[in-house]
Amino acid sequence: MGSKNVKIKDIFIDHHKYLGKSENSLKIYDLPPKNMILSPFNLIIDTIDRLLMVNFENDPIYFRVELQIFHKIGKDYPLVILYRKDSLLDLYYTNEVVIENRKKMLTDLFVNISFNQLDSIEYKFQFDDMGLDAYLFLKDKLEKEIEFKIKENTPGRRLDSILSPIGVVNKKPEYFPIVFLNKFGMVIKKNTEIFVKIHGFLRDPVDMPVQMDGAHVYQAHYSFKPIIGNWNNNFTGNINPVILNPPISYISDGNLTYDLIKNTDYYEIKQITGNDDRGQTISIEFSPAIPNLLFIKSKSIIKGRFSCVIDDIQGIFAGEYSLTRTGDTIEFNIQPIKGWQPFPGKLWLKTYNWTSKIQIYDVDDIKIDSYWRRIKI
DSSP: OOOOEEOGGGSSOOHHHHHTTOOOOGGGBOSOOOSEEOOOOOEEEEEOSEEEEEEEESOSSEEEEEEEEEEETTEEEEEEEEEETTSOEEEEESOGGGTTTTHHHHHHHOSSEEEEEOSOOEEEEEEETTEEEEEEEEEOTTSOEEEEEEEOOOTTOOOEEEEOOOOSOOSSOSSEEEEEEEEEEEEEOTTOEEEEEETTEEEEEOBOSSEETTBOEEEEEEEEEEEEEEESOOEEEEOOOEEOSSOOSEEEETTEEEEEEEETTEEEEEEEEEEOTTSOEEEEEEEEEEOOTTTBOTTOEEEEEEEEEETTEEEEEEEEEEEEEETTEEEEEEEEEEOOOSSSSSOGGGGEEEEEEEEEEETTEEEEEEEEEEOOO
């Protein structure tokens, strides 16, 4: 019996079918409407120019190496992450520009991490009609050599897009991590030149247990257009309404853009969108739209769905939301439930749950306590 074949085109959710066409009833409102909305959402995007990850086996210290390339101030700079069997991550770079805005994100995601600046890192990271052409050489903090080379030889090599799974690396997440790999490829085994050398010893790249689009591949992948987003960073404090002046259905506030719909005289949030400095976007669409939290009446219960769109690709992942209002307090919950991962077992994103408690004493006095947690499934 041959190995299972996974088709990339089959990993996305039917965005429109999943969301349906739900609408909020006017019966959930009892306060007079005003031209304003209240948003508990935030979305921050961190752009990496290129990304390559290779898994290997039989090394006593490391099991994975990752190469990231950042285009900063007119130049390319490398960041190398060595994944260790003792759960420590070692980061190597030649210029702090690649980590100056990412240290907190990295320490949030990974508990045990070391930062190491080197004088030089040799690398090559290109793509042509035959596929990936990559090389890496550096000396780790033990002053020993880390090296790999990958040269695909597949005429007409085609790239895809995929949401990267996130392992259980932090039981108290600061946000929901969105790592979307556009222009993505798994390293094909056939005709590929590949070696991984750690401390002078050749290590075997790990095989993928399934075929991808009919090809045998390694547990090594790359992306020439990755998009990394932090959705709903944990926050406790005061929030202010977004004033709609003039009242319009498309408005930007901070790092988010809102697509609004008007339910009679109540503005509701149909979609939120964040973008990076390259014009790439991450959007979350809701069905029904998130009601106007300022004006829903006590004892209201609203349940709905959401689906993620990145650039023009719909159905990256999806889930459910629910909210209830009791007096001045709104309880808001988000639960991702649908997505895809290339390995068997529990779906990683289902272990994330977002809870928000919003207390609305007045439009000028609104407090929120929101956080993500990992749950057992």
